[in-house]
Amino acid sequence: MNNRYLTLLAILSLVSLSACTPTRVGDQVALNSPATWQHAPNTQTTETADLKTWWQGFNDPLLNELIDKALAANHDLKIATARVREANSMVIVAEAALYPSLDFSLSGGREKRIDRIVGVPSGQGIKLITPTADAVSGGLAARWEIDVFGGRHLEAEAAAAQAQGSQEGLHAAQVGLLAQVATNYLELRGVQQRIGILQNNIALQRERLRTLQVFLKAGLANEADxxxxxxxxxxxxxxxxxxxxxxxxxxHRLGVLLGEPPESLGNRLAVVSPLPKQAPAIPNLLPADLLAQRPDLRLAQTEVSAAAASLGSARADLYPKIVLSASGGLGAIAVGGFPSLADSIYALGSGLSAPIFNAGRIRAQITAADARLEQVAANYEKTFLLALEDVENAFVAHRSANDSLGKLTEAEASAEKAYRLVDTLYSRGAGNYLAVLDAQRSKLAVSDERAKAETAVGVAMVSLYRAFGGGWTVDSSVSGIDNESIVSRDKQ
Structure with a gap:
């Protein structure tokens, strides 16, 4: 009896040790985050930017409708969502290895073999026969590998980190989709506005050509003009x-982004509409905030966590493995000519295995896992630097586009003033008609440049929100990401 208690106590001790996971590896990466942005606007706005639905700041109902349709039907989002489901299922697969397995089996059959000859008495002496045997057995079998050194736990953690990474991949696809829809929509409105200006310019130039033809006949112009x-x-x-x-x-691009045939939006978007006159407020976030908001950074962090867990799991292969097994059931056998036999059957067992010689396989797997961890850690650092660059470039592009728009707006006002002065002189008989056409053409040329700059301002704002990871919100209940992981990675 004492031996049974000692055995039970030993098993419980091994189970408790499995929670310690002595092969665990740290997954933190040192990141050098600047305190402020270099090219952020000097004037800080008190308005809070809505990162989740930033596009609504343009106050364009059609843009809002297009984005709603894209979120519901875009194929990239559908693919990313399916990947999340796949990864979550793999977490269940990995966690299942932590628990005992229980299987039911039932088998039966009849056999007659030449190597099983039986001698039976008969009237003529001993008679050799090959009997037919009928056997049936069934029962339950259980097996449990005790995760003493945490290898299975770490495999489950790696799968969970990969599942979280697939979720961040879905967020990244959503952020990119929103930016693409908004950018293409703004560029479309800008192009349509420029087409209208160009058509007016062509009409003016045709009028100027007709006027020159009249002047040529009157001897007031030459062939060169x-x-x-x-x-x-x-x-x-x-x-x-x-x-x-x-x-x-x-x-066509907008149609595909909305999960529809390219020509599906042709009739609706062909109706010319001006560029949105409003724009979202500039996000007032610090560089460190990118760690929580940008999905690509969160994805890179999950890759580090998964690689660290995989390294710990690889190290656990150096240590022994303990397996407990048990099976039990009923069995029956009947051999022709003999009474049938039925009885309960069971088996209890335990096993221990430890690596002694494997030609360096386990050590090589540990080295490969450590190299993988170094790769993803370096990728995390690189991704953070690229994110900082992305935001700084978006700030510069937005400021440059705004400066250009301001200058071109002034130039357009000056061109309009010049046109009105020339037109007034012509109406009073102090000027000529060609000068009026030239002044109007100059004004249209400036208007075209202003339309390009206005489009660039809107696109730059979209790029800024994309750089900040706008288009989704952090759910603290599923995050699992430490936004202030500015500590060195454990290399032990």
Whole structure:
């Protein structure tokens, strides 16, 4: 009896040791995060930017509708969602190895073999026969590998980290999708606005050509003036097909992003609409906030956690493994000519295995796992630097686009003023009609540049929100990411 208690106590002690996971490896990476942004605007806004639904700051109902449809039907999001389901299922597979397995078996059959000859008495002496045997057995079998050194636990942790990484991959796909839809929509409206300006410019140049033809007949112009105007008109007309092509390409891209055929939005988006006059507020976040908000950084962190757990699991292979097994059931056998036999059967056992010689396989696996951890740790550091670069570049692009838009808006006002002055002189008989057309054409050229700058401002704002990881919110209940993991990785 005492031996049984001692055995039970030993098993419970081994189970408790399995929770210690002595082969665990630290998964923290040292990151050098700057305190502030170098190119952020000097004037800090008190308005709080909504990172989750930032596109609503443009106050464009059609853009909101397009994004809602994209979130519901985009194929990249569907693929990413399926990957999350797959990874979550693999977590269950990995965690199942921590528990005992219980299997039911039932077998039966009849056999007659030449090597089983039996002698039976008969009237003529001993008669040799090959009897037919009927056997049936069934029962339950249990097996449990006690995870003393935490290898199985770490495998489950690696699977859980990979599942979290797939979730962050879904977030990253969503962030990219929102930025693509908004960027293509703004560029489409900008191109349509420029097409309208170009068509007005072509109409003006045709009017100027007609005027020069009239002047030529009246002896007030020469052939060279006419040829120059024809060349200018033809060059301007040549740019129209390219811009029309860009418009159609953007419409097609938006259709695919919404999970629809490319031409599905043709009729609706062909209706010209101005660029949104409003824009979201600039996010007021610090560089360290990227660790929590950007999905690619969160994904890189999960890769570090998974690699660290895999390294610990590989180290656990150096230590012994203990397996407990038990089986029991009923069995029956009947041999022709003899009474049948039925009885209960059972087996209890335990086993221990430890590596002694494997030609360096386990050590090589540990080295490979450690190298993998170094790779993903370096990738995490690199991803953080790229994220900082992404935000700084977005700040610079937004500021440059705003500066250009301001200057071009002033230039457009000056061109409008010049046109009105020339038109007034012409109406009073102190100027000529060609000067009026030239002033109006100059104004349209400036308006085209202003439209490009206005588009660039909106696209830069979209890029800024994409750089900050806007388009989703952090759910603390499933996060599992330490946003202040600024400590050195344990190399032991």
């Amino acid at each position: 006419l040829a120059r105007q024809q060349t200018l008109l033809q060059g301007t007309e040549a740019t129209l097909p390219g811009m029309t092509n860009a418009e159609q390409n953007l419409i």
